[in-house]
Amino acid sequence: MPSTPGTHRLLEWTMVVLHRLASNVRICVKSTRRFTTTRLNSKIYAQRARETRPGTMKVAVEGCCHGELDNIYKHIEMLEKKNQYNVDLLLICGDFQAVRNHQDLQCMAVPDKYKHLQTFHKYYTGEKKAPVLTVIIGGNHEASNYMWELYHGGWLAPNIYFLGHAGSVLFGGLRISGASGIFKDYNFPSGYFERMPYDRSAVRSIYHIREFNVRKLSLLPSPNIFLSHDWPAGIDQYGDFRALLRRKPHFREEIERGSLGSPPLMGLLHTLQPEWWFAAHMHCRFDATVVHPNVEDALSVSANPDEISIEEDFEYAAGSPSAAQPRVASNPDEIALEDEEEAVVPVPAAKSPPAVTRFIALDKCLPRRDFLEVVNISTNSQRSAELCFDPEWLAITRAFHPWFSLTKSQKPFPAEHQARKMITKEREWVQTNLLKGGTDTIPISSTQQFVRTAPPPGSEGSQKFKQPRPVSNPQTKAYCQMLQIANMINQ
Numbered sequence: 001m002p003s004t005p006g007t008h009r010l011l012e013w014t015m016v017v018l019h020r021l022a023s024n025v026r027i028c029v030k031s032t033r034r035f036t037t038t039r040l041n042s043k044i045y046a047q048r049a050r051e052t053r054p055g056t057m058k059v060a061v062e063g064c065c066h067g068e069l070d071n072i073y074k075h076i077e078m079l080e081k082k083n084q085y086n087v088d089l090l091l092i093c094g095d096f097q098a099v100r101n102h103q104d105l106q107c108m109a110v111p112d113k114y115k116h117l118q119t120f121h122k123y124y125t126g127e128k129k130a131p132v133l134t135v136i137i138g139g140n141h142e143a144s145n146y147m148w149e150l151y152h153g154g155w156l157a158p159n160i161y162f163l164g165h166a167g168s169v170l171f172g173g174l175r176i177s178g179a180s181g182i183f184k185d186y187n188f189p190s191g192y193f194e195r196m197p198y199d200r201s202a203v204r205s206i207y208h209i210r211e212f213n214v215r216k217l218s219l220l221p222s223p224n225i226f227l228s229h230d231w232p233a234g235i236d237q238y239g240d241f242r243a244l245l246r247r248k249p250h251f252r253e254e255i256e257r258g259s260l261g262s263p264p265l266m267g268l269l270h271t272l273q274p275e276w277w278f279a280a281h282m283h284c285r286f287d288a289t290v291v292h293p294n295v296e297d298a299l300s301v302s303a304n305p306d307e308i309s310i311e312e313d314f315e316y317a318a319g320s321p322s323a324a325q326p327r328v329a330s331n332p333d334e335i336a337l338e339d340e341e342e343a344v345v346p347v348p349a350a351k352s353p354p355a356v357t358r359f360i361a362l363d364k365c366l367p368r369r370d371f372l373e374v375v376n377i378s379t380n381s382q383r384s385a386e387l388c389f390d391p392e393w394l395a396i397t398r399a400f401h402p403w404f405s406l407t408k409s410q411k412p413f414p415a416e417h418q419a420r421k422m423i424t425k426e427r428e429w430v431q432t433n434l435l436k437g438g439t440d441t442i443p444i445s446s447t448q449q450f451v452r453t454a455p456p457p458g459s460e461g462s463q464k465f466k467q468p469r470p471v472s473n474p475q476t477k478a479y480c481q482m483l484q485i486a487n488m489i490n491q
C-alpha cells in the first residue's frame with residue numbers, strides 16, 4: 001500500500017536504528033529481497049580520451065577537499081611519477097568548496113575565519129585545468145548556491161563533474177553513484193524548501209540529505225562505486241573499532257549515543273551492495289569490510305528468538321530471489337537395475353559467493369594525513385573512458401520527478417511495486433528517445449557543456465560580501481530538456 005504516513009514511519013525506523021546502534025542490539029530485517037542477520041540492515045527504499053581495456057582502472061579517491069585542488073593534483077602527479085602509472089579518474093567525497101568568488105563564500109556554512117577562496121576559482125576561470133577527470137559529491141561545507149544551480153549534476157569547471165545532490169554516472173564500464181550532504185533526521189522527510197538569500201538555518205539545511213533522493217538511489221542496480229560524505233551508521237562495527245577510538249576517542253560518545261553516521265546510508269549500503277564505498281567527513285582514515293549474506297545462506301538462517309523482526313513494508317527492496325528448486329527425496333523401496341539407464345544425479349548448485357563491500361573513509365587534505373588513496377578497480381569494458389549518463393538513473397529521475405518537492409511538505413511516495421513499474425516504463429522511454437541507433441551510452445558532453453554563470457574574484461563590486469542572485473544554469477536546463485521534465489531549479 002502507498003506509504004501515506006510513510007515519511008513518518010521512515011523517521012520512526014530511523015530512530016529505531018539509532019536506538020539499536022546505541023544499545024548494540026542485533027536486528028533481523030525481513031524484506032522481499034533478502035533475509036539477513038547483520039548488525040544493521042535497514043533498506044530504504046574534457047576528459048582524457050584514452051581507451052580502457054579489460055583489466056583494471058586506477059582510481060584516486062580523496063576525502064575532504066576543502067578547496068585544496070592544487071595540492072591534491074600535485075599529490076597525484078607525484079604518485080604517478082613515483083609509481084610509473086597514470087590515474088584514470090579522481091573521486092572526491094565532499095566538502096569540495098566550489099567557490100568561484102567572494103559572493104559564493106556567503107553561501108557556505110563555515111565560520112567567517114574559514115571563508116577563503118582557495119584554488120577552485122582558477123579552474124573555474126580557465127587559468128588552470130584539472131589534469132585528470134574529477135567526479136565529486138557535496139558535503140556540509142559547500143558553496144551551496146552553486147551546487148543548487150546544478151542540482152541534477154553538471155560540470156563545475158572543465159573536467160570537474162558534480163554528481164548532483166544524488167546521482168549516478170558511467171565511466172569505462174563502471175557505475176559510479178553517490179549522495180551529497182549529511183543526515184539530519186528533522187530534515188530527512190522534507191522537500192527542498194530553502195530559497196536564496198539563505199538565512200542562518202537554510203544555509204545548513206540545504207545540504208541535508210532528503211528521503212526523496214535516498215529512495216531514488218535505492219532503486220539503482222548495484223554500483224561498482226558509491227560515494228558519500230557521511231559514514232553509514234554502524235560502519236564502525238565492520239572495521240578496527242578499537243583503533244578508531246584510539247585515534248578519535250571523542251567518537252565513543254557519538255557511537256554510544258547512536259549518532260555517528262547516517263542510518264539511511266547504511267540502508268543503501270545493504271540494499272545496493274556496491275563493490276566499493278568511499279566516504280569522508282570525520283577527518284580520519286577508516287577501513288571496513290561488509291560481507292553481505294548470500295540468498296542461500298540468508299534463507300537457511302533459523303529464527304533467533306532474541307532478534308527483533310521488523311517488517312519494512314514501506315521500504316524499497318530490489319526484487320525477490322527466485323524460488324529454490326524443491327528437493328526430491330529418494331525412495332528406499334526402489335530396486336536398482338543395472339540394465340536400466342542410470343539415473344542422472346543432479347549436482348548441487350554451487351553457492352554464489354557473498355557480495356562484499358570494501359569501505360574506505362579518508363582524511364582531509366593536509367600534510368602527513370591519510371587523505372588520498374589510489375585503488376585498482378576491475379573493469380571488463382572496452383569502452384572509451386568517457387563520462388556518460390547512467391540510463392537507469394535517467395529512468396528513475398523521470399519516474400520520480402512528480403515527487404520532487406520545493407516546499408517543506410513532501411508528497412507521499414509510491415509503493416515499491418508501483419515505483420518499479422514506473423521505472424520500467426521510463427526505461428523504455430530512455431531506450432527509445434535517448435539510446436538511438438543501437439548505442440548503449442549517452443556521453444554527458446553531448447548534452448551538458450560547462451558554462452560560467454558567475455564572475456571571477458575581484459569583479460563582484462559593491463556586492464562582494466552579499467549573497468548573489470539565484471541563477472538558472474544552462475546545464476540544468478539542458479538536462480531537463482533532454483529528459484523532457486520541468487526545470488524547477490531557480491525558476
